[in-house]
Amino acid sequence: MNIIGLLIPIALFLGLVGLGAFLWAMKSGQFDDPEGAARRILLDDDLDEMGPKDR
Amino acid sequence: MAGVAAEQWDTSAAFVTQDDEGLAHIDLLVQGIHCPKCIRDIEGGLTSCDGVKNARVNFSTNRLHVAWDAGRLASSDIVKTVTDLGFEATPIDATVERSPDEDEARKLLIALAVAGFAAANVMLLSVSVWAGVEMGDATRTLLHWISALIALPAVVFAGRPFFTSAWKAFRSGRLNMDVPISLAVILACALSIFETQAGGTHAYFDAAVMLLFFLLIGRYLDLRMRVRARSAASDLMALQRVTAHLIGADGSTTPVPVSTIRPGDTLFVAQGERVPVDGTVESGRTELDVSLLTGETLPAIAENGAEVFAGAINLAAPIRVRADKTSDNSVLAEIVRLMENAEQGRARFVRLADRAASIYVPTVHTLAAATFLGWWLLGTGGWIHAATNAIAVLIITCPCALGLAVPVVQVVASGLLFRRGVLTKSSDGLERLAEVDTVVFDKTGTLTRGQPELVAGQDIVAADLALAASLARASRHPLSRALARAAGDGPAADTVQETPGFGLELETPQGTVRLGNRAWVGIDDAGEAKELELWLRRADGETVRFAFEDGLREDAAATIAMLKQMGLEVMLLSGDRAAAVAAAARDAGIENFKAGCLPTDKIAELESLKAAGRKVAMVGDGLNDAPSLAAAYASLSPASAADISQTAADFVFQGERLGTVVTAIRVSRGARSLVFQNFGLAILYNMIAVPLAVAGLVTPLIAAIAMSSSSIVVTLNALRLNLIRRGERS
Numbered sequence: 020m021n022i023i024g025l026l027i028p029i030a031l032f033l034g035l036v037g038l039g040a041f042l043w044a045m046k047s048g049q050f051d052d053p054e055g056a057a058r059r060i061l062l063d064d065d066l067d068e069m070g071p072k073d074r
Numbered sequence: 075m076a077g078v079a080a081e082q083w084d085t086s087a088a089f090v091t092q093d094d095e096g097l098a099h100i101d102l103l104v105q106g107i108h109c110p111k112c113i114r115d116i117e118g119g120l121t122s123c124d125g126v127k128n129a130r131v132n133f134s135t136n137r138l139h140v141a142w143d144a145g146r147l148a149s150s151d152i153v154k155t156v157t158d159l160g161f162e163a164t165p166i167d168a169t170v171e172r173s174p175d176e177d178e179a180r181k182l183l184i185a186l187a188v189a190g191f192a193a194a195n196v197m198l199l200s201v202s203v204w205a206g207v208e209m210g211d212a213t214r215t216l217l218h219w220i221s222a223l224i225a226l227p228a229v230v231f232a233g234r235p236f237f238t239s240a241w242k243a244f245r246s247g248r249l250n251m252d253v254p255i256s257l258a259v260i261l262a263c264a265l266s267i268f269e270t271q272a273g274g275t276h277a278y279f280d281a282a283v284m285l286l287f288f289l290l291i292g293r294y295l296d297l298r299m300r301v302r303a304r305s306a307a308s309d310l311m312a313l314q315r316v317t318a319h320l321i322g323a324d325g326s327t328t329p330v331p332v333s334t335i336r337p338g339d340t341l342f343v344a345q346g347e348r349v350p351v352d353g354t355v356e357s358g359r360t361e362l363d364v365s366l367l368t369g370e371t372l373p374a375i376a377e378n379g380a381e382v383f384a385g386a387i388n389l390a391a392p393i394r395v396r397a398d399k400t401s402d403n404s405v406l407a408e409i410v411r412l413m414e415n416a417e418q419g420r421a422r423f424v425r426l427a428d429r430a431a432s433i434y435v436p437t438v439h440t441l442a443a444a445t446f447l448g449w450w451l452l453g454t455g456g457w458i459h460a461a462t463n464a465i466a467v468l469i470i471t472c473p474c475a476l477g478l479a480v481p482v483v484q485v486v487a488s489g490l491l492f493r494r495g496v497l498t499k500s501s502d503g504l505e506r507l508a509e510v511d512t513v514v515f516d517k518t519g520t521l522t523r524g525q526p527e528l529v530a531g532q533d534i535v536a537a538d539l540a541l542a543a544s545l546a547r548a549s550r551h552p553l554s555r556a557l558a559r560a561a562g563d564g565p566a567a568d569t570v571q572e573t574p575g576f577g578l579e580l581e582t583p584q585g586t587v588r589l590g591n592r593a594w595v596g597i598d599d600a601g602e603a604k605e606l607e608l609w610l611r612r613a614d615g616e617t618v619r620f621a622f623e624d625g626l627r628e629d630a631a632a633t634i635a636m637l638k639q640m641g642l643e644v645m646l647l648s649g650d651r652a653a654a655v656a657a658a659a660r661d662a663g664i665e666n667f668k669a670g671c672l673p674t675d676k677i678a679e680l681e682s683l684k685a686a687g688r689k690v691a692m693v694g695d696g697l698n699d700a701p702s703l704a705a706a707y708a709s710l711s712p713a714s715a716a717d718i719s720q721t722a723a724d725f726v727f728q729g730e731r732l733g734t735v736v737t738a739i740r741v742s743r744g745a746r747s748l749v750f751q752n753f754g755l756a757i758l759y760n761m762i763a764v765p766l767a768v769a770g771l772v773t774p775l776i777a778a779i780a781m782s783s784s785s786i787v788v789t790l791n792a793l794r795l796n797l798i799r800r801g802e803r804s
Contacts, residue, residue, distance in 0.1 A: 023213075027199075027220060030195065030198060031195060031224070034191050034194060034195050037191065038187055038188065038191040041187050042184065042187060045180070045183060045184070045187075051132065051134070052132040052133055052134045052135070053134060054133045054134040055113065055131060055132055055133030055134060058109070058110040058113065058133055059110060059113060059133075061110045062110050062113070062114055
């Protein structure tokens with residue numbers, strides 16, 4: 020049972036890292052334009068010369 | 075569209091801000107972005123301009139932020155670049171956009187994150203307690219203490235929205251949904267601490283944080299929907315915000331915000347612009363499109379000394395106007411006052427969730443009190459045992475389902491409507507629209523297209539049409555535009571002279587060609603003065619007549635039939651002449667109509683319908699409809715409507731089809747029935763769980779399972795709205 024003395028702090032620490040990451044993402048505007056991010060990934064800037072087909 | 079006017083008379087400069095590094099910034103509301111290619115076109119087009127440092131499209135809000143070297147480009151160049159790419163760009167004032175609700179939503183999201191973190195970690199410990207077959211008392215108590223360490227700060231932090239709201243309600247002697255929520259959470263924590271220090275088995279820390287987590291989701295969705303509705307409204311305001319051109323003492327013009335105009339200022343109103351405030355024409359002669367003010371299709375003539383009203387669009391020639399009033403004191407303001415009076419009636423609407431809460435809250439409290447008294451007086455466990463059971467009742471009845479069911483349904487419904495081209499502008503509009511039993515339409519611009527069209531089947535020689543169109547293409551007059559549309563693409567004559575109020579003139583080698591009203595072409599018979607007509611006089615002196623009509627929207631009749639089939643009563647209220655209204659009503663299949671209505675008449679009509687117990691949805695577009703849109707139980711307006719009408723309406727629908735009105739009503743009804751289903755599910759859940767709690771059989775494990783499963787069930791049921799609609803369509 021001594022192992023929980025190690026495991027619980029680790030679990031809590033990982034949880035806190037997740038929470039911190041979320042708060043950071045929120046603060047730095049990662050959620051300001053969710054739709055745009057979803058669509059920008061479709062842009063093939065390196066294939067520009069070939070002319071992207073209209074989906 | 076802003077075309078020539080936008081280039082010559084730049085209004086965007088008033089919205090530019092400068093930073094310390096000499097960069098100029100502007101925010102534009104861009105319409106027409108719908109694919110990744112649009113993003114790249116705009117951003118690429120701008121960044122390839124010399125001097126532009128940064129251009130970023132926000133797809134979710136349709137905003138574009140541009141930063142550039144102020145010395146090398148003017149803001150009008152930026153706007154022009156975007157316009158040339160085929161997008162409509164309107165400068166907006168980004169600094170005033172941030173509403174308190176938006177900050178509130180941010181705080182809720184942080185609280186939600188904290189509650190989620192706590193719920194997950196406490197659950198981790200709780201599960202091991204529940205599953206811990208060989209767990210000793212000491213270990214269990216240790217795990218409980220760790221849970222307390224996580225849960226208590228989280229509850230204090232994430233519970234604040236509920237506690238403050240409950241406290242406010244409590245102090246003013248009311249009960250809202252937050253009172254039982256706060257009680258349950260606080261009592262659950264207190265009881266758990268008591269149990270833990272006594273080394274007991276039943277700790278409810280997980281229930282307390284999970285409760286907050288679920289409820290915060292509902293609360294956040296609800297608020298976000300309100301923020302969205304509000305930003306839709308403020309976008310519309312931004313589109314309406316006109317800047318005016320002030321003529322200084324030295325004759326130069328400067329763009330200024332309309333709100334700064336004082337009576338006595340001299341203003342320049344270019345062709346295609348709106349008159350910013352009520353005033354008097356000082357010089358120039360033009361025609362004004364007053365259709366949004368009065369519902370009248372034909373333009374009015376304005377010349378020296380004539381009064382002009384804010385909102386009219388200058389069609390023919392530039393004019394100078396002396397301002398007589400400030401912007402919040404014009405005819406518009408009168409309409410706004412009517413609107414505000416009308417809106418007060420609507421403020422009394424109580425949302426479904428609140429109505430449910432008013433029954434729910436007293437019931438829950440009575441149940442908990444009865445449980446406490448019952449166990450205390452009849453049981454053997456003493457007051458501690460009695461309190462434990464009473465708190466279990468409070469926890470188990472906590473309105474997770476209620477708090478989550480309604481927001482989720484509404485978010486799904488408004489998202490669905492958005493994809494069908496309907497913008498939801500008020501968050502309780504959905505609930506009101508679902509209860510409607512009468513639909514009242516306005517005629518011009520709502521039932522009809524709002525722009526005249528050449529009557530088909532006239533005996534017109536193609537050569538005459540082509541000749542007339544070549545003149546008409548040079549003019550902004552609605553009838554000229556209709557003629558040009560009917561003739562299709564073709565050349566525009568170069569040297570056309572326009573005489574506002576009469577017509578167009580073109581000198582040709584063969585003689586003079588004229589296009590205009592009957593006096594203009596030299597016919598002066600008093601008889602048969604049909605309003606919508608144009609005359610062409612060819613070079614050889616022959617005259618040709620073109621007749622126009624303001625046609626119904628393509629699916630108007632079908633929409634009316636559909637509404638009737640859905641059991642709704644349909645009415646037509648218009649400010650137009652009786653004959654025109656009767657004709658439109660006949661074509662659309664509406665038996666019940668009234669013509670010649672002033673805005674006050676429309677309101678009176680709506681009031682009498684209301685007095686007869688009817689719930690009316692108003693569909694209208696004109697400025698004269700704005701008060702009745704605000705007075706109606708629910709209201710819709712097309713995206714082509716007067717800005718103030720769009721602001722007053724609950725829903726704004728895009729596109730040519732009137733059928734979206736039917737869609738809006740269908741979806742809102744679907745949403746309503748889902749909300750009721752969810753209430754039903756919540757009641758069912760309580761009927762099973764409450765007796766267990768009263769009997770003292772609920773353990774923390776059962777509470778956790780019951781609460782989460784009921785929340786998940788109502789959420790899944792709400793998502794069903796998407797499925798139903800898809801099925802209906804195919």
